[in-house]
Amino acid sequence: MSGSWVMWAVWGAPFLALLLLVIDDWRMQVLLLAGLYTLAAATVTAAWPLPLAAAQLVAGWLSGAILAIAQNIQLRRGAGPPSPLTGRLFRLLVAAAALVVIIQALPTLHAWWPQVPRRVVFSAMALFALGALHLAWTWQPLRLAIGSLTLLVGFWLIYAWLQHGLLLSGLLAVLQAMVAWAGGYLLVQGSSHEGQA
Amino acid sequence: MSALWIWWLFPLGVGLGLGLWPRGTTRQKARVAVVLNATLALAAALLPIDRVVPVLGYRVVLHLTPEMSILGRTFLWLDGQRPWLVALFGAAALWALAAPGARLAPDVPAWTLILPAGVVGALAAQDLLLALLILGLLGLAVIFLWVPPGRPTATRGPARYLAIWVLGLPLVLLTLSLLTGLETATWDNPDVRRAMGLMAIALALWMGLFPFHPVYPLLGESAHPARLLLGWHFLHVGLGLVLLRMPTVYLWIRETTAVYQGLRALAWVMIGVAGTLLPFQRHLGRAVGYAHMLTLGWSLLAWSLGSDLGPTAFWALYWPRTLWSVAWGWGLAVLALPHDQFDEATLTGQGRDWLPGALLAIAGLLAVAPWPGLPWWPGVAYALHHTGTIAWYGLVALGFAWVGSALTGARWARILLAPRGDNTAPPIRRWPDRAWAWLALAAWLGFNGLAKPLFHWATNSWPF
Structure with missing residues (x-):
């Protein structure tokens, strides 16, 4: 694993995931998600051929686009209130605590997947934890979808070093697009329900 | 071809x-x-x-x-x-x-x-990894079945399900990645233990035990019961059959009693928890969710018998459970036709308008416990017999299942068959098409013994 841009990508991905957790503006969230996929794809090029990583990147961007369209439809029916500053601070604190735990447990976690570079294990576990925090905190379909996709990006980082194959990587890309599609669908259906209630 | x-x-x-x-x-x-x-x-x-x-x-x-x-x-x-x-x-x-x-x-x-x-x-x-990826996609696809387009639906349950499903899926896939090359390892191998730990968390998530608010009743509250039962049926049968293949690939599972004991414990917890919470539901959809959790517990118990005896118990439960799901889903759907709601207030007295639907709804709730004489009793009895000595916690869980299902059946019989009182929901006016034909078919298939030869044929042809 070489190249300073790969290094940047490995450390940048958890940072973007952290921003995703605290930022409420949906446009920024979609942009950050696209950035997260770009960094993850850059990291994965160290293990996968470029076309395979690019296919995942396209699937990720497509997921962002699906969520943006769904959110746009939902906004026409009225947006929800933004979360208070204290709520965001709390999220930041819990995320920081989760990252500290991951750093502490990194030697043990790396022993689970010794063939995966240590920095990548950290990045993957951080994305996994930050994605799971999204899922634990909200019922809101956009956040749920973004959290699920963050978590799946974390999984992809480890998976890329463990498995190679066109069909498996293709199915993983479909899986990510499907998560976005399901999240977007729930976003639209939920808002139509609220509109009619 | x-x-x-x-x-x-x-x-x-x-x-x-x-x-x-x-x-x-x-x-x-x-x-x-x-x-x-x-x-x-x-x-x-x-x-x-x-x-x-x-x-x-x-x-x-x-x-x-x-x-x-x-x-x-x-x-x-x-x-x-x-x-x-x-x-x-x-x-x-x-x-x-x-x-x-x-x-x-x-x-x-x-x-x-x-x-x-x-x-x-x-x-x-x-490849088991590929199999679970396909099932993962299927598990996401059923969200579109449960939340039909163009119909106002509460999305809280499906949203929760999405989160739980996505949380569990990478854990299962990482488990299988960890197990690559460990087909003939032993339980002492640290990678095997790590993998099984991940698998246990994933199973607890998917089986609705963690994080303490089971996803099934939430889904039951949000989605149509017939759609839910259809999705659950195929998804869980697929999962069961794929996971039953694990001991044939990873040979150490056959000799590791800890795995089977863990599964058995999980099954009993599911049966006990669902049986305990079942009678306290004021929403019929939520009761359907807990009832499904209970029946999943039976399947897990069958699975805990391993790849030699497990399939027999699994198939013994398959046909009766299929018929039960179809008949129950159909009865519940018809019962809720005029209003599409399953809460206690809306359903009060609705059973008087359409007695077969009410009886099916009540029978469905009663049937989740393995009452002797029911078509799936042999399957459960087989599983109970072959899990060896029935531990005290197993008996307690079984007791909760029986008592819970009886109390729930009695509760919903009282609600559905009570006078309508001040319930303003419109009554069921039109007799559903081919109701009797369908009831006769279900009764014929379920109780005249057709299930038995089908079961024998299926279990005798188990390929592994």
């Missing part, structure tokens, strides 16, 4: 086409789905795989090959697995048959083709 073209890609394609086709009523689409599913089930019973079958007076021969290769991965369907095809497409035909009577939307018959085809794809995948 590969057999998988017939039983995987063809029904999947037709199902997707049928679902996306904008015209046609439920009845018309159900007709296509019933005929196709029944034909596929019949073809599976008659056509051998990997043997030349003469047709048209020996001038033409049909040779179905077992394997198919897609992008370098092998998919295989052996002749010994044909009973599974009969079971999957036979059940799908029953669901499609019930769809018009339950007044379900036109998208449901298409799902009766997509779901069994998806399960066939997962079972055909030789």
Whole structure:
């Protein structure tokens, strides 16, 4: 694993995931998600051929686009209130605590997947934890979808070093697009329900 | 020609086409789905795989090959697995048959083709990782079944399900990645223990035990029960059959009692928790969710018997449970026709307008516990017998299941058959189409012993 841009990508991905957790503006969230996929794809090029990583990147961007369209439809029916500053601070604190735990447990976690570079294990576990925090905190379909996709990006980082194959990587890309599609669908259906209630 | 073209890609394609086709009523689409599913089930019973079958007076021969290769991965369907095809497409035909009577939307018959085809794809995948990825996709696809388009639906339950499903899936896939190359390892291997730890967390998530608010009742509150039971049926049968393959791939599982004991403990916790919480539900949909959790507990108990005895118990539960799900889903759907709500206030007295629906709803709740005499009692009794000495916690869980289901049945009998009082929900006015025909069919299939020979045929043909 070489190249300073790969290094940047490995450390940048958890940072973007952290921003995703605290930022409420949906446009920024979609942009950050696209950035997260770009960094993850850059990291994965160290293990996968470029076309395979690019296919995942396209699937990720497509997921962002699906969520943006769904959110746009939902906004026409009225947006929800933004979360208070204290709520965001709390999220930041819990995320920081989760990252500290991951750093502490990194030697043990790396022993689970010794063939995966240590920095990548950290990045993957951080994305996994930050994605799971999204899922634990909200019922809101956009956040749920973004959290699920963050978590799946974390999984992809480890998976890329463990498995190679066109069909498996293709199915993983479909899986990510499907998560976005399901999240977007729930976003639209939920808002139509609220509109009619 | 590969057999998988017939039983995987063809029904999947037709199902997707049928679902996306904008015209046609439920009845018309159900007709296509019933005929196709029944034909596929019949073809599976008659056509051998990997043997030349003469047709048209020996001038033409049909040779179905077992394997198919897609992008370098092998998919295989052996002749010994044909009973599974009969079971999957036979059940799908029953669901499609019930769809018009339950007044379900036109998208449901298409799902009766997509779901069994998806399960066939997962079972055909030789690589367990690939099989679980396919099931992962199927698990996401059912969200579109549970939240039908163009109909106001509460999305809280499906949103929760999405989170739980996505949390569990990477854990299962990482488990299988960790186990790569450890087919003949031993339980002492640290990688094996780590993998099993991840698997246990994933199973607890998917089985609704963690994080303490089971997803099933939430889904029951949000989605239509007939749609839910259809999705659950195929998803969990697919998961069960794929996981039953694990001991045949990872040979150390057969000798590791800790794995089976863990599964058994999980099963008993599910049965106990669901049985305890079942009578306290004021929403019939939530009761359906807990009831499903309870029946999943029985399946898990069957699975804990391992790859030698497990399939027998699994198939013993399959047909009766299928019939129960179809009949129950249909009864509940009809019962809620005028208002599409399943809360206590709306359903009060509705059973008086349509007694068969009320009786089916009550019988469905009663039937989740293994009362002796019910068609699935032999399956549960077999599982109980072969799990060895019944521990005290098992007896307690069984007691909770019995008492819980009896109390729930009594509660909903009181609600559904009470005078309407000040319930302003419109009563069920129109007698559902072919209600008696369907009831007679369900009774005939369920109680005249047809389930028994089917069960014997299925279990005797277990390929591993």
